[in-house]
Amino acid sequence: MGCLVLLLLLAFLMPGLAIPVPPALKALSNLHLSTSFTSRPSVVTKYSIHYFEQKIDHFGFKNEKTFNQRYLIADQHWRKEGGSVLFYTGNEGDIIWFCNNTGFMWDVAEELKAMLVFAEHRYYGQSLPFGADSFRDSRHLNFLTSEQALADFAVLIKHLKRTIPGAENQPFIALGGSYGGMLAAWFRMKYPHLVVGALAASAPIWQFEDIVPCGVFMKIVTTDFKRSGPNCSENIRSSWDAINRLTRNGTGLDWLSEALHLCTPLKNAQDVQHLKDWISETWVACQYLKNSNLSDRELLQNIFQALNVYYNYSGQARCLNMSETSTSNLGSLGWSYQACTEMVMPFCTNGIDDMFEPHLWDLKTFSDDCFKQWGVKPRPSWITSMYGGKNISSHTNIIFSNGDLDPWSGGGVTKNITNTLVAIIIPEGAHHLDLRANNAFDPMTVLLARSLEVKYMKQWIRDFYACLRKKH
Amino acid sequence: MGCLVLLLLLAFLMPGLAIPVPPALKALSNLHLSTSFTSRPSVVTKYSIHYFEQKIDHFGFKNEKTFNQRYLIADQHWRKEGGSVLFYTGNEGDIIWFCNNTGFMWDVAEELKAMLVFAEHRYYGQSLPFGADSFRDSRHLNFLTSEQALADFAVLIKHLKRTIPGAENQPFIALGGSYGGMLAAWFRMKYPHLVVGALAASAPIWQFEDIVPCGVFMKIVTTDFKRSGPNCSENIRSSWDAINRLTRNGTGLDWLSEALHLCTPLKNAQDVQHLKDWISETWVACQYLKNSNLSDRELLQNIFQALNVYYNYSGQARCLNMSETSTSNLGSLGWSYQACTEMVMPFCTNGIDDMFEPHLWDLKTFSDDCFKQWGVKPRPSWITSMYGGKNISSHTNIIFSNGDLDPWSGGGVTKNITNTLVAIIIPEGAHHLDLRANNAFDPMTVLLARSLEVKYMKQWIRDFYACLRKKH
Numbered sequence: 051m052g053c054l055v056l057l058l059l060l061a062f063l064m065p066g067l068a069i070p071v072p073p074a075l076k077a078l079s080n081l082h083l084s085t086s087f088t089s090r091p092s093v094v095t096k097y098s099i100h101y102f103e104q105k106i107d108h109f110g111f112k113n114e115k116t117f118n119q120r121y122l123i124a125d126q127h128w129r130k131e132g133g134s135v136l137f138y139t140g141n142e143g144d145i146i147w148f149c150n151n152t153g154f155m156w157d158v159a160e161e162l163k164a165m166l167v168f169a170e171h172r173y174y175g176q177s178l179p180f181g182a183d184s185f186r187d188s189r190h191l192n193f194l195t196s197e198q199a200l201a202d203f204a205v206l207i208k209h210l211k212r213t214i215p216g217a218e219n220q221p222f223i224a225l226g227g228s229y230g231g232m233l234a235a236w237f238r239m240k241y242p243h244l245v246v247g248a249l250a251a252s253a254p255i256w257q258f259e260d261i262v263p264c265g266v267f268m269k270i271v272t273t274d275f276k277r278s279g280p281n282c283s284e285n286i287r288s289s290w291d292a293i294n295r296l297t298r299n300g301t302g303l304d305w306l307s308e309a310l311h312l313c314t315p316l317k318n319a320q321d322v323q324h325l326k327d328w329i330s331e332t333w334v335a336c337q338y339l340k341n342s343n344l345s346d347r348e349l350l351q352n353i354f355q356a357l358n359v360y361y362n363y364s365g366q367a368r369c370l371n372m373s374e375t376s377t378s379n380l381g382s383l384g385w386s387y388q389a390c391t392e393m394v395m396p397f398c399t400n401g402i403d404d405m406f407e408p409h410l411w412d413l414k415t416f417s418d419d420c421f422k423q424w425g426v427k428p429r430p431s432w433i434t435s436m437y438g439g440k441n442i443s444s445h446t447n448i449i450f451s452n453g454d455l456d457p458w459s460g461g462g463v464t465k466n467i468t469n470t471l472v473a474i475i476i477p478e479g480a481h482h483l484d485l486r487a488n489n490a491f492d493p494m495t496v497l498l499a500r501s502l503e504v505k506y507m508k509q510w511i512r513d514f515y516a517c518l519r520k521k522h
Numbered sequence: 523m524g525c526l527v528l529l530l531l532l533a534f535l536m537p538g539l540a541i542p543v544p545p546a547l548k549a550l551s552n553l554h555l556s557t558s559f560t561s562r563p564s565v566v567t568k569y570s571i572h573y574f575e576q577k578i579d580h581f582g583f584k585n586e587k588t589f590n591q592r593y594l595i596a597d598q599h600w601r602k603e604g605g606s607v608l609f610y611t612g613n614e615g616d617i618i619w620f621c622n623n624t625g626f627m628w629d630v631a632e633e634l635k636a637m638l639v640f641a642e643h644r645y646y647g648q649s650l651p652f653g654a655d656s657f658r659d660s661r662h663l664n665f666l667t668s669e670q671a672l673a674d675f676a677v678l679i680k681h682l683k684r685t686i687p688g689a690e691n692q693p694f695i696a697l698g699g700s701y702g703g704m705l706a707a708w709f710r711m712k713y714p715h716l717v718v719g720a721l722a723a724s725a726p727i728w729q730f731e732d733i734v735p736c737g738v739f740m741k742i743v744t745t746d747f748k749r750s751g752p753n754c755s756e757n758i759r760s761s762w763d764a765i766n767r768l769t770r771n772g773t774g775l776d777w778l779s780e781a782l783h784l785c786t787p788l789k790n791a792q793d794v795q796h797l798k799d800w801i802s803e804t805w806v807a808c809q810y811l812k813n814s815n816l817s818d819r820e821l822l823q824n825i826f827q828a829l830n831v832y833y834n835y836s837g838q839a840r841c842l843n844m845s846e847t848s849t850s851n852l853g854s855l856g857w858s859y860q861a862c863t864e865m866v867m868p869f870c871t872n873g874i875d876d877m878f879e880p881h882l883w884d885l886k887t888f889s890d891d892c893f894k895q896w897g898v899k900p901r902p903s904w905i906t907s908m909y910g911g912k913n914i915s916s917h918t919n920i921i922f923s924n925g926d927l928d929p930w931s932g933g934g935v936t937k938n939i940t941n942t943l944v945a946i947i948i949p950e951g952a953h954h955l956d957l958r959a960n961n962a963f964d965p966m967t968v969l970l971a972r973s974l975e976v977k978y979m980k981q982w983i984r985d986f987y988a989c990l991r992k993k994h
Contacts, residue, residue, distance in 0.1 A: 109581040111863040111898040112664040192584040204907050240712060242917070243910030391583040426583040435676050438715030443989075444918060445714070 097122040097149060097168070102209055104172070106179045106193050108201035117179040119202055122149050122168040124156070129163035130216030134511050137222050137245065138168040139203055139237055141230030142385045145170035145177075148230065153487020155225060158504055162511065165217070169206055171199050171233075173384045188425040191387050197436070200237050207244045221514035223507055224248040227482030228458065229385075229393075231450075236437050239445045247447030247510040249503055250463075251482035255450075257395040257461025258433045261440055264398040264411045266460030271333065272404040274455055285344070286333055287405040289353055290326060292346035297322045309347070310354045313369040328372045330406055332357060390420035394430040395461070446470040449506055451499055453479020472506070474499045569594040569621060569640070574681055576644070578651045578665050580673035589651040591674055594621050594640040596628070601635035602688030606983050609694050609717065610640040611675055611709055613702030614857045617642035617649075620702065625959020627697060630976055634983065637689070641678055643671050643705075645856045657855050660897040666856060667864055669908070672709050679716045693986035695979055696720040699954030700930065701857075701865075703922075708909050711917045719919030719982040721975055722935075723954035727922075729867040729933025730905045733912055736870040736883045738932030743805065744876040746927055757816070758805055759877040761825055762798060764818035769794045781819070782826045785841035800844045802878055804829060862892035866902040867933070918942040921978055923971055925951025944978070946971045 101118040122145060128135075136155050140148060149168040159166055170177040173194045178184040185191060203224075211218045224245045226234035231253030238248035256262050275283035296302035297316065306325075307315035316322055344352065357370055389395070396413075399406035417427050450463035451474040458481060466472050476484060478493035484500050573590040594617060600607075608627050612620055621640040631638055642649040645666045650656040657663060675696075683690045696717045698706035703725030710720035728734050747755035768774035769788065778797075779787035788794055816824065829842055861867070868885075871878035889899050922935035923946040930953060938944050948956060950965035956972050 105901075108904075109667060109669050110664040111667075111901070112660040114899060188584040192582040195581060195583075197581050201908075208903070208907055241910075243913035427586060429577075429583070431680070432580070435680055436673075438713075441715035446916060 096126065097124040097166070102206050104202050104205060108198055108205070115179075117172070117177065119172065119206065120145060120170040120176045121206060122146070122166075124159070124166040127159040127163060128165035130220075132515065133163035133165065133216075133220055134507075135165045135167060135210070135217060135220055135222045136162065137203070137207065137224050138166070139199075139224050139226040139230050139233040140169050140171040140174070141226060141228060141233060142171060142174055142388070144175035146175070148227075152225070152227070152485050154485045154500060154503075157488050157500075158507075161504065162507060165214075165220075167210065169203055171230075172202055173387075185383050185387070191424065191426075194384060194387055195392055196233060196236065196388075196433075199233060200240060203233075203237055204241050204244055219518060221246040221511050223510065225251075225485070226253070227251040227485045228253065231482065235448050235450065238448050239437060239442065242445070242447075246514045247449070247507065249449045249451070249507070251451045251485045252453065252456055252458050252462065253450060254395070254458045254461030255437065255463065256440060257458070258439070259396070259431055261434070262461050264396040265400055265403055267397055267457045268399045268404040268406055270455075270457040270460050272406075274457070275333070275405060277455075283405040285349060285352065287401065289329075289349055290401075290407045292349050293322060293326060296346055296350070305347070306350060309350055310357065311369045313371045324372060326407065329353065329357065333405070387424055387426070390424050390428055391426055392429065392433055394428045394433070396430075443467050443471065447506075447510055448472075449474060449503055451476065451479075451482070451484050451503065453477075453481065453483055453496075455480045456482075474502055568598065569596040569638070574678050576674050576677060580670055580677070587651075589644070589649065591644065591649045591678065592617055592642040592647060593678060594618070594638075596631070596638040599631040599635060600637035602692075603635075604987065605635035605637065605688075605692055606979075607637045607639060607682070607689060607692055607694045608634065609675070609679065609696050610638070611671075611696050611698040611702050611705040612641050612643040612646070613698060613700060613705060614643060614646055614860070616647035618647070620699075624697070624699070624957045626957045626972060626975075629960050629972075630979075633976065634979060637686075637692075639682065641675055643702075644674055657859070663859050663896065663898075666859055668705065668708065668860075668905075671705060672712060675705075675709055676713050676716055691990060693718040693983050695982065697723075697957070698725070699723040699957045700725065703954065707920050707922065710920050711909060711914065714917070714919075718986045719921070719979065721921045721923070721979070723923045723957045724925065724928055724930050724934065725922060726867070726930045726933030727909065727935065728912065729930070730911070731868070731903055733906070734933050736868040737872055737875055739869055739929045740871045740876040740878055742927075742929040742932050744878075746929070747805070747877060749927075755877040757821060757824065759873065761801075761821055762873075762879045764821050765794065765798060768818055768822070777819070778822060781822055782829065783841045785843045796844060798879065801825065801829065805877075859896055859898070862896050862900055863898055864901065864905055866900045866905070868902075915939050915943065919978075919982055920944075921946060921975055923948065923951075923954070923956050923975065925949075925953065925955055925968075927952045928954075946974055 100121050100123060102121060103116045104119045105113075106115045106117055107113040136159070138145075138148060138152060138155065145168050152168075155164075155166050158164065172179055173184055173191075179193055180186070180190045183190050207222055222245045224234040224237045225248070226232070228251070231250035232255050234248040235250035235253055235255055238245055257267070272283050275286065293306065296306055297319075303316045303322075306312075310325075312325075316325060385393075394413075394416075396411040398411040399409050401408040413428075413430060420426060420428050446468070447470050449472055452459035452462040452464050453476045456479065463471075464473050464475055474484075476493075476495045476499045478495050479499070483492075483496050484503065488497070488500070572593050572595060574593060575588045576591045577585075578587045578589055579585040608631070610617075610620060610624060610627065617640050624640075627636075627638050630636065644651055645656055645663075651665055652658070652662045655662050679694055694717045696706040696709045697720070698704070700723070703722035704727050706720040707722035707725055707727055710717055729739070744755050747758065765778065768778055769791075775788045775794075778784075782797075784797075788797060857865075866885075866888075868883040870883040871881050873880040885900075885902060892898060892900050918940070919942050921944055924931035924934040924936050925948045928951065935943075936945050936947055946956075948965075948967045948971045950967050951971070955964075955968050956975065960969070960972070
């Protein structure tokens with residue numbers, strides 16, 4: 051069963067972070083998983099929907115325009131006496147989706163007497179600074195940055211403290227997964243006066259510049275394939291040359307187009323590159339190959355089986371459409387802009403440590419592509435300047451959790467930095483599994499991780515109240 | 523002698539911070555002292571001048587324009603082995619002026635084996651993002667914020683670490699006085715990965731919103747006048763009514779215009795208000811009144827003596843010009859914009875705790891005036907949201923020094939917050955006296971303050987190197 055189950059499992063477990071658009075790995079652009087696999091809340095969520103008027107530009111005073119930031123509140127378990135507020139730092143998508151898929155917060159609300167707040171990230175969901183024009187050009191997109199998003203969270207928290215009776219003197223905790231996990235960690239670093247701590251689940255805060263090797267992501271993907279059964283990764287590694295050999299002539303192109311049931315037949319080398327990119331992107335999330343010693347044609351027929359499971363699980367589609375990708379549902383447009391500005395994450399492959407065709411990380415081409423697409427140029431070292439890179443030991447009260455199966459763990463914090471900047475590893479975990487609702491199939495390691503996370507959060511809450519009592 | 527000496531002494535000791543433009547206290551706008559009194563370096567300073575290309579907008583990607591930030595380096599005493607870098611976070615003025623007037627850094631360079639860096643604040647001195655157009659309108663001024671200035675410092679420090687052999691693995695310490703002191707403290711709070719600590723001299727980081735009473739500044743000014751000799755503050759308090767009584771008719775207006783040797787005679791109530799504002803502003807920096815039981819006319823003739831000492835010390839001027847103020851030299855224009863945007867510091871007087879006419883703090887009028895002058899509206903609670911207000915105890919390694927004579931100490935941190943966020947009080951100190959060069963006339967308390975500051979800085983440096991050794 052290995053490969054097929056892993057396909058669905060990974061699909062279920064890896065929503066969240068889009069990865070940027072490396073020129074040589076274009077197919078990886080916007081690595082989200084479609085919500086169709088993942089939007090099944092395992093707890094019944096009841097929340098109220100609110101809107102808060104935010105400045106479009108927190109960092110300049112010429113533009114006084116505002117927009118409505120959406121946020122959700124669930125206070126069934128909140129207690130004004132000794133309670134807390136769990137604040138989800140929304141990432142690249144509709145906040146309702148994150149609300150429904152962050153079962154962990156719902157599961158622990160009662161124990162922590164917690165109000166849950168889910169704040170939508172600007173430029174996603176309904177929180178569009180310029181409505182339908184928000185993505186029109188670089189002028190309208192100019193306010194889509196992590197700094198502006200963090201400032202939204204800060205101003206919103208101040209608003210909540212001021213307007214919800216009882217919230218003023220309660221500890222707020224930031225939580226998030228993936229890019230939202232980075233935001234949670236960065237929020238604690240930059241606004242420690244507003245949250246007593248942060249749970250940053252699967253947050254690859256080191257996937258920038260050369261802090262980690264650019265090949266680490268695809269290497270972990272490959273390792274996952276190796277674990278899932280014999281020959282999976284070997285077959286994929288072989289498939290690139292098989293494709294290259296087969297498509298040297300027209301007959302091969304036709305054969306392959308048919309074998310893969312492509313809606314649009316392959317016509318030239320460019321189409322073939324596009325195909326390989328599309329397949330690469332799919333492998334990042336799934337796998338279906340275990341036979342060895344196959345001929346090129348047998349191998350590629352197997353590849354079709356795998357693709358078909360992924361893109362045509364219901365069996366309804368008559369052909370596979372390469373313009374449909376595994377990640378097209380979440381806020382891809384916004385993330386593509388963010389990847390072209392601040393969120394410059396270098397990716398590369400060498401075909402040795404990983405099962406992909408070798409591709410260097412090429413900033414120049416990447417930058418040119420960004421300029422063509424958005425009229426902006428990436429600033430690859432900015433995030434490190436702003437948020438400190440590996441040099442973050444002076445901060446406190448951040449939990450970094452990572453699953454060993456998650457390729458994003460390669461850019462994450464997987465060792466304790468200090469006794470209040472702690473790493474939690476979930477050996478059987480994929481992308482922020484710990485943020486999901488408790489589930490009968492959960493591996494023991496994720497249950498342990500969640501209980502450890504609760505333990506830390508309780509400690510922060512206790513420290514907060516102890517400090518408060520000392521003041522009075 | 524009291525009053526006259528105090529006048530010159532205060533003038534010498536209180537450069538640095540401009541205070542904003544409270545509507546009822548317009549005369550206080552841009553409280554700098556003129557450089558003519560203060561620009562006499564007491565150490566011979568030798569530095570090299572450099573320029574670094576900075577993004578005009580660190581927080582948006584549409585604008586890719588750059589400008590040259592000026593900075594000064596003095597490395598006579600720097601040691602690559604075990605040395606340090608003292609980084610002056612420039613404030614509202616020409617960086618050469620701060621370089622020449624921050625003798626403390628020059629005095630301790632050898633002991634700390636330190637390189638000195640003085641970084642100019644954008645929109646001041648030669649670091650003008652749009653050259654001569656920088657102050658033209660709100661569009662050009664849009665990038666004049668503390669956040670952009672801190673980002674300049676961050677990017678500059680990374681550049682220095684990258685390009686100066688030996689600097690990479692050395693501890694940087696931020697230092698600044700007044701607004702520069704706020705920047706030093708905020709820089710350590712926001713970029714602790716770039717500086718191991720900060721000396722924030724006379725930094726009124728709490729002079730925002732209602733963190734401290736709006737009357738505290740003028741109350742301390744009044745206390746200073748009381749200390750300087752009998753009747754000083756009482757006479758000033760009486761002078762407002764004396765002016766009001768005398769100027770009820772034309773004869774009184776003429777008499778007063780002549781008594782004060784005004785270049786432009788007083789014609790109406792508006793002129794009289796302008797006069798009182800102008801005198802108020804002058805008192806904030808100096809005093810010349812000690813007789814009691816004077817008639818209105820005698821009193822006002824004494825007031826003239828005081829003004830004349832301040833504005834016509836050389837005796838060359840034939841009349842006093844109200845458009846010349848005590849604070850017109852430093853970067854007033856830039857500060858006036860900053861006061862109208864982020865740096866909203868409420869000031870008020872009640873005539874009881876202080877010697878001024880009662881004036882409420884009136885945000886509405888203030889805001890309207892700002893909009894008229896600059897086309898922007900102040901955001902009075904932003905600085906607190908951004909930098910934490912009183913809730914800063916999670917940060918580390920900041921020294922807040924304040925002089926008891928300094929009215930800005932009212933908004934400063936004057937008690938230890940934790941054992942690494944410490945307050946140093948200099949009972950006989952005025953505005954960041956501790957940053958000045960050692961001087962034969964220094965009170966003992968400032969010598970103690972300076973040695974304590976050096977002690978803390980040495981500790982930070984030791985901790986940095988201990989940590990570095992542990993890593994290797």
